[in-house]
Amino acid sequence: MSGRSRGWCWLGPLLSGGLLMFVYPGWNVEWLVWLWLIPLLAVLWPVRSFEFRVSGFKLGYLAGLAFFLPNLFWVRHSARVMLGGAVDATWVGWGPEMLGLAALVGLAGYCALYIGLWGWFVVRFARPNVITLTRDSWWPSSLHSLRCSFLAAAAWVACEWLRSTTVFTGFGWNGLGVAFHRNAVLMQAADLVGVMGLSFLPVFVICTAWNAITRLVHLFRGQGTCRSRLDFTVALVLILACGGYGMLKLSSKPPKTIAVRTALIQPNVSQLDAMRGTVAERTYERLANFTALYGRNGSKGESNVDLVVWPESSLPVHLYDQEAFHRSYVEEMMSVGKYSLLIGTEIVHDQQAHVSGVLFNGSYDKRQEHH
Numbered sequence: 001m002s003g004r005s006r007g008w009c010w011l012g013p014l015l016s017g018g019l020l021m022f023v024y025p026g027w028n029v030e031w032l033v034w035l036w037l038i039p040l041l042a043v044l045w046p047v048r049s050f051e052f053r054v055s056g057f058k059l060g061y062l063a064g065l066a067f068f069l070p071n072l073f074w075v076r077h078s079a080r081v082m083l084g085g086a087v088d089a090t091w092v093g094w095g096p097e098m099l100g101l102a103a104l105v106g107l108a109g110y111c112a113l114y115i116g117l118w119g120w121f122v123v124r125f126a127r128p129n130v131i132t133l134t135r136d137s138w139w140p141s142s143l144h145s146l147r148c149s150f151l152a153a154a155a156w157v158a159c160e161w162l163r164s165t166t167v168f169t170g171f172g173w174n175g176l177g178v179a180f181h182r183n184a185v186l187m188q189a190a191d192l193v194g195v196m197g198l199s200f201l202p203v204f205v206i207c208t209a210w211n212a213i214t215r216l217v218h219l220f221r222g223q224g225t226c227r228s229r230l231d232f233t234v235a236l237v238l239i240l241a242c243g244g245y246g247m248l249k250l251s252s253k254p255p256k257t258i259a260v261r262t263a264l265i266q267p268n269v270s271q272l273d274a275m276r277g278t279v280a281e282r283t284y285e286r287l288a289n290f291t292a293l294y295g296r297n298g299s300k301g302e303s304n305v306d307l308v309v310w311p312e313s314s315l316p317v318h319l320y321d322q323e324a325f326h327r328s329y330v331e332e333m334m335s336v337g338k339y340s341l342l343i344g345t346e347i348v349h350d351q352q353a354h355v356s357g358v359l360f361n362g363s364y365d366k367r368q369e370h371h
Contacts, residue, residue, distance in 0.1 A: 009043045013059045016040035017066025023179040024071065033179040037206045044123055045148075045207075047214045048130075060119020064112025071174060072108050079103035111171060114159040118152075126151035134215050134224030141215070145231035149207035153200045160196050175199050188246035201242060208235040261305040263294040267314065280316035287314065288333050295337040303337035312344040312355055319345040319358060330360055 019036035022029040040063050044056055079100035091097065128148045133141055156176065164172030177198030180187045190198055212232040218224030267286040269279060287310060294305045319326055334341060340361045347356045 009059065010062065012039040012043040013063035014066045017063040017068075018070075020063075020067045021070050024174050025181065028182060030179060030182060033176070033202045034205060037203065038210060040119075041206065041210045044119060045127055045210060045214075047217050055120065056123030057116040057120035061112050061116030063119070064115030065108060067115070068108035068111045069104070072104060072111070075107055076100040076104040107171070110167070111163060111173070114163040117162075118155050118159045121155045122152045126155065128211055128214070130214065130218075133211055134218040134226050136226060138226060138228035138230065141226045142228045142230040142234075145208060145211040146234060149204050149211065149231065149235070152207045153204035156203045157196050157200050160199055164196075176202060184250065185243050185246035188249040189242045191249075192245075201238065205235045205239060208232050260307055262307045262309060263291075263305045264309050265290045265294075265314075266311060283314075283316050284329065288329070291333055291341065292336050295334070295339040295341075297337040303339040305339055307340045307342065309342045310344050313346060314343065315345045318353075319343065319347060334360065 016036055016039045019032050019039070021027070023033045023036065040059065043059055077100065079102075080096050126148045128144060132144045136144070160172070160175045164170040164175070175196055177190070177195040179202070180198055186201070187198070193200070208231045212229055215224055215226055215228070219227065265287060267283050267290070269283055291308050291310075295303050295308055297303055315326075317326075330341070340359060343358045343360065345356055345358060346353045347358075348354075
């Protein structure tokens with residue numbers, strides 16, 4: 001393998017990982033979800049058959065690092081808050097700074113393992129045979145392409161599932177399907193296949209498009225005979241089917257619903273203050289004032305809202321740790337109007353704390369609880 005090809009083996013994965021970062025919130029360049037994988041495929045499924053020494057796992061892992069390191073950069077600050085009491089980007093000492101960096105690198109390195117696993121799989125089990133793809137008749141060539149693309153897309157979904165379920169209950173941060181968070185049409189299919197199922201679509205489309213490009217390159221060089229584009233047509237039909245389903249869902253008459261006027265309360269407490277408990281009194285006061293503002297009965301004797309929702313772990317002190325205080329606190333707050341209150345708190349069961357939601361309706365009596 002030439003030095004030029006060797007250089008592209010490293011540049012392609014880095015470019016793919018970097019492009020993938022831009023499809024998520026903060027950037028929201030959705031159209032890149034249909035292109036980001038091409039540089040990585042160029043080295044995993046090269047247009048020309050050549051032998052390269054770098055394993056598919058290493059190439060996939062490199063792409064994973066290029067994506068997760070910037071995408072998980074928030075982990076560094078969270079670690080600095082917990083370890084060094086950081087409130088902003090100000091230096092808090094070598095220990096917390098290095099541990100924050102280690103937390104970022106460690107988590108990114110762990111998550112990248114699953115893209116590395118995908119890279120190994122698509123080279124070992126799903127890599128197209130260039131001869132079959134470019135010189136066989138249209139039917140075997142198309143079936144071969146569809147098989148390889150299906151395996152690659154299914155393997156991607158499987159790796160996302162593994163990342164979301166293994167090691168400390170998993171870490172399913174920013175699966176590929178999340179890229180459609182602003183696409184109201186395509187996201188409708190999530191009610192059939194879930195967000196992970198949506199991840200199948202762009203991988204399948206990119207892989208079939210790359211196989212079509214491989215045929216065209218070989219035809220242009222006079223090294224291939226197959227002109228089939230049936231596989232890419234199937235990929236386009238799949239996009240149209242997802243889009244059609246989404247349009248049907250969006251245009252269909254919605255079922256009979258009940259309007260619930262809801263207020264979401266955010267006391268805006270910094271992570272550091274929440275951990276230290278230094279502003280607990282002020283937090284209780286802000287929660288009560290904001291809740292009463294929306295829940296108070298109006299001129300017609302009705303509350304302005306039907307439901308008030310507090311954030312996850314909003315109470316400075318766990319609900320049952322100071323039950324007498326919380327009973328008085330909630331009853332006084334809810335006496336101003338007729339509304340329900342959904343509180344995010346932690347509740348201990350069998351010596352294990354669970355982040356829970358507790359619903360109150362007109363009194364301190366607990367109505368519903370979720371773990």
